[in-house]
Amino acid sequence: MKKIRYDKLPVHIFLIVSALVFLLPVWMLIATSTHSPEEIIQHGFQLGIGEHFLSTYKSILFEKEGYTKSVTAGRMLINSLILGFGFAIGKVIISSLAAYAIVYFRFRLANFLFWIIFLTLLLPVEVRIVPSFEVLSTLGLLNSYTGLIVPLIASATGTFFFRQFYKSVPDELLEAAKIDGAGSWQFFIDILLPLSKTMMVALFIVMFIVGWNQYLWPVMMTTKPEYSTLLLGIKEIYQSNFEGSYLPEYNKAAAMTILALIVPVGIVVIFQKWFVKGLVDTEK
Amino acid sequence: MYLNIKDVDKSYSKEKKIIHGLSLEAEKGEFLVIVGPSGCGKSTLLRMIAGLEEIDRGIIEIDGQVVNSLSPAQRDIAMVFQNYALYPHMSVYKNLSYGLKNRGFDKGLIEQRVHEVAKLLQIEEFLFRKPSALSGGQRQRVAMGRAIVREPKVFLYDEPLSNLDAKLRHQMRIEIRKLHERLGITSVYVTHDQVEAMTLADRIVVMNEGKIEQIGTPDEIYNTPASVFVAKFMGTPPMNIFQVKISNGKMDFLGIEVETGSSDDTLFVGIRPEAIQDEESDISIEVAVTMVERLGSENIIYGECMGEQVIIKSKKTPSKNDTMQFYIPKESIFIFS
Amino acid sequence: MKKVQFNHRFLPYLFIAPQIIIVVIFFLWPSAMAVYYSFQMQDAFGVSMQFVGIDNYRDIFANMEYFHTCVFTLLFSVAVTLFSLSIGLFLAYKVNTILRAKSVYRTLFMWPYALAPAIVGLIASFLFNESHGDLYAFLNQLGWQFDPKSDPFDAQAMLIFVASWKQISVNFIFFLSGLQGIPRGVIEASKIDCQSAIRRFWTITFPLLSPTTFFLLITNITYAFFETFGLIDTTTRGTPMGETKTLAYKIYQDGFLGADIGGSSAQSVILMLFVLALTVFQFKYLEKKVHY
Numbered sequence: 001m002k003k004i005r006y007d008k009l010p011v012h013i014f015l016i017v018s019a020l021v022f023l024l025p026v027w028m029l030i031a032t033s034t035h036s037p038e039e040i041i042q043h044g045f046q047l048g049i050g051e052h053f054l055s056t057y058k059s060i061l062f063e064k065e066g067y068t069k070s071v072t073a074g075r076m077l078i079n080s081l082i083l084g085f086g087f088a089i090g091k092v093i094i095s096s097l098a099a100y101a102i103v104y105f106r107f108r109l110a111n112f113l114f115w116i117i118f119l120t121l122l123l124p125v126e127v128r129i130v131p132s133f134e135v136l137s138t139l140g141l142l143n144s145y146t147g148l149i150v151p152l153i154a155s156a157t158g159t160f161f162f163r164q165f166y167k168s169v170p171d172e173l174l175e176a177a178k179i180d181g182a183g184s185w186q187f188f189i190d191i192l193l194p195l196s197k198t199m200m201v202a203l204f205i206v207m208f209i210v211g212w213n214q215y216l217w218p219v220m221m222t223t224k225p226e227y228s229t230l231l232l233g234i235k236e237i238y239q240s241n242f243e244g245s246y247l248p249e250y251n252k253a254a255a256m257t258i259l260a261l262i263v264p265v266g267i268v269v270i271f272q273k274w275f276v277k278g279l280v281d282t283e284k
Numbered sequence: 285m286y287l288n289i290k291d292v293d294k295s296y297s298k299e300k301k302i303i304h305g306l307s308l309e310a311e312k313g314e315f316l317v318i319v320g321p322s323g324c325g326k327s328t329l330l331r332m333i334a335g336l337e338e339i340d341r342g343i344i345e346i347d348g349q350v351v352n353s354l355s356p357a358q359r360d361i362a363m364v365f366q367n368y369a370l371y372p373h374m375s376v377y378k379n380l381s382y383g384l385k386n387r388g389f390d391k392g393l394i395e396q397r398v399h400e401v402a403k404l405l406q407i408e409e410f411l412f413r414k415p416s417a418l419s420g421g422q423r424q425r426v427a428m429g430r431a432i433v434r435e436p437k438v439f440l441y442d443e444p445l446s447n448l449d450a451k452l453r454h455q456m457r458i459e460i461r462k463l464h465e466r467l468g469i470t471s472v473y474v475t476h477d478q479v480e481a482m483t484l485a486d487r488i489v490v491m492n493e494g495k496i497e498q499i500g501t502p503d504e505i506y507n508t509p510a511s512v513f514v515a516k517f518m519g520t521p522p523m524n525i526f527q528v529k530i531s532n533g534k535m536d537f538l539g540i541e542v543e544t545g546s547s548d549d550t551l552f553v554g555i556r557p558e559a560i561q562d563e564e565s566d567i568s569i570e571v572a573v574t575m576v577e578r579l580g581s582e583n584i585i586y587g588e589c590m591g592e593q594v595i596i597k598s599k600k601t602p603s604k605n606d607t608m609q610f611y612i613p614k615e616s617i618f619i620f621s
Numbered sequence: 622m623k624k625v626q627f628n629h630r631f632l633p634y635l636f637i638a639p640q641i642i643i644v645v646i647f648f649l650w651p652s653a654m655a656v657y658y659s660f661q662m663q664d665a666f667g668v669s670m671q672f673v674g675i676d677n678y679r680d681i682f683a684n685m686e687y688f689h690t691c692v693f694t695l696l697f698s699v700a701v702t703l704f705s706l707s708i709g710l711f712l713a714y715k716v717n718t719i720l721r722a723k724s725v726y727r728t729l730f731m732w733p734y735a736l737a738p739a740i741v742g743l744i745a746s747f748l749f750n751e752s753h754g755d756l757y758a759f760l761n762q763l764g765w766q767f768d769p770k771s772d773p774f775d776a777q778a779m780l781i782f783v784a785s786w787k788q789i790s791v792n793f794i795f796f797l798s799g800l801q802g803i804p805r806g807v808i809e810a811s812k813i814d815c816q817s818a819i820r821r822f823w824t825i826t827f828p829l830l831s832p833t834t835f836f837l838l839i840t841n842i843t844y845a846f847f848e849t850f851g852l853i854d855t856t857t858r859g860t861p862m863g864e865t866k867t868l869a870y871k872i873y874q875d876g877f878l879g880a881d882i883g884g885s886s887a888q889s890v891i892l893m894l895f896v897l898a899l900t901v902f903q904f905k906y907l908e909k910k911v912h913y
Contacts, residue, residue: 008719011718011719012721019726021786023729025748041753045747094643095640098637098639098640098641101637104623104626105628105633106627107633113637116649117640121900122893122896126873127655127889128648128651128889129876129877130655130658130873130876130877130882130886131655131886132651133877135654150647151646153640153643154643170369172365172367174623175336175356176365177371178336178625179361179383180386180430181386181387184629185632187627190382191371191373215738215739215850215854216854216873220877231737231739234740234743235743250747250753257744260740261736265736267735272724276794279795
């Protein structure tokens, strides 16, 4: 038996109270989503679990909601998954290849191209949203998954992440592989790829969350409800709740919010170790 | 010659040459050790033989074929790296077979060779472990195995023992020499450790600042060093070196006169710590002891003699501040101009 | 770079091509358009464009509203950075001092990272809702006539609070990993040399964390400038009286809702220059190796 150290008790109490500051608001949403709209209007937001858990979630997942009443939260969930997965997969593949070229090849334009990629850090999507919208509409990519996902991959973060990792791989490994007769493809496939498996998973997780949490880009680039992600869907529901003239369906709004945050939060908690690695190593 | 390096130059920038006009030869089956202080260019030389560094000028020949423009894989060499450079995600078996696989060897042959080498190096039981599950000595063996399994024309070793502890280093040193005698593959071995050089080499190449100071058998290097640098570098503790003034073509050192043909103003005189003895001999010196290091079998005595620092290897155990009498035989005095 | 590299005529271009193509089409092209538009003015019907030189820039700097937005953005960034950085560090330090349940606490403080700023905004709109919001009611019970819909100060305070709440987790994660990266020997040596834990923290631990702190400083500023977009868009949307707009939000409002392409583009270019300056500063700092 370990001896319990009472001198640390105040620290524990402090930490637990602090943790509640973060947990309570989300718990309130979970609890509220299990009550009926009438109950909420009468008694305010709830902290205890009610009896309408199943009915609320069933109705948002399978009944068409929002202003247009033309899309279910189930559809939005699928769109969010497509955006998250598409973005993360694209990012991992494209940036690992680009970083491989930059670190492991001697070629004339290497420096110039590296700086071009670096430039993308200068102008976040929020700032160039108007011309980006025009480019997408010129290319006919509005309301398409390509238009939703591909432009977001432009940023340099992933490339930097792999560049940093490749630089940390001992030089002797490439030398040994060269002596063992491996060419550039073979070295990438046989040595580098298996070595970066952990890093790839880590970056994938971080990027999935970044993709899932995109807000402004989908707002601009999708006007048709069938491309709407969860974050957009919720925004509409809130607008009709807080500004509309109908009976506010706070339970549904809360349930949608839970739906939109449960996936990324779950991933962060479950894949904690990888996630922290991916996050912390990107920034070295 | 089997391995032939002719008049080779290498520089990374205009100002600094790493290797200047270096030439070196090795016979088939010879074990060549290149030794020198860090930054002397010895690793660069090895990497140039491997084809990992390009050369600016000169020719490198292996088995009668100029290999200047060949890639490392085409040169038919194998290399053991300082940090082993094992592929961390592959099992020992895969590490050993990767080079053979890339060369299109038949699966059965690969298996046979890997097992032979594993047996030779006593790593059979680890064949399906990853490098991270091995001890330092075992990793070292795998690195050796990866080179041996290829049966290359030349073995290149880049300070392969420097990551091991003293005891294991000693043990592996003996094994490397034994393996060499058994396999007889031409080897070039780079180290900064002069004990490794003395014990492993057929011939030693002493390098300094991108040039060769001396090439010779271990005995030649030890008994007839060609320069002050070689004399000081080979042997522990290092040789005592004294700067001596010349007058009328003769020098006056420790009371005896030595004829020198040189007309230089100053000469360097070297005496090995182990050449200074207790038994009466030609020259007698008085040493004021400043410190004694006890090694068990013998002691290293640090002292002062006529204003100069001297190091002496001796069985005697004086105390600090004692004054002692020692003797030097004439024939064990080295003179360098 | 690597001592030894591959030499190949076109393979490296093949590997880097996908990223370069995406960057050129979806980054360089729109960015160049932003610069171009910043010197153009659209006519009243939105049909034709006309070159107007630096008029757009002059208009921006002559406008008091832009000045207000700048002041709020700076104030907001400084406050959010200060709060989230210090609270994140304090929590990480406390978690690092205890032995039991460390990983449980780590989970408890890091999960909010996964929340999108827009989601955090929506949660806030629940809590600060004037008819049912618990925090709204609580603040008013305290005697603060809290009304973010009409009082700019209240709205700004709410935004700062919510934005910091969300950002604490990131700072916590980086600080905790920074703290765990400090060699045990250094910590033990400092315990022998210095009795006071607070002094130890400021003289040993905090200086050793300086690379992390510097990195987080930049991250937090970027967050406050750009990522809080979703948060603002789901809470105040710049109201009341345009006093809760950040520069990025104003670019969006003017360009998209106000259809002032020229003015909005000029604002983009100004912000671009600001980020450039921040990046140069970051590199200078890293070059000097202010590590330790």
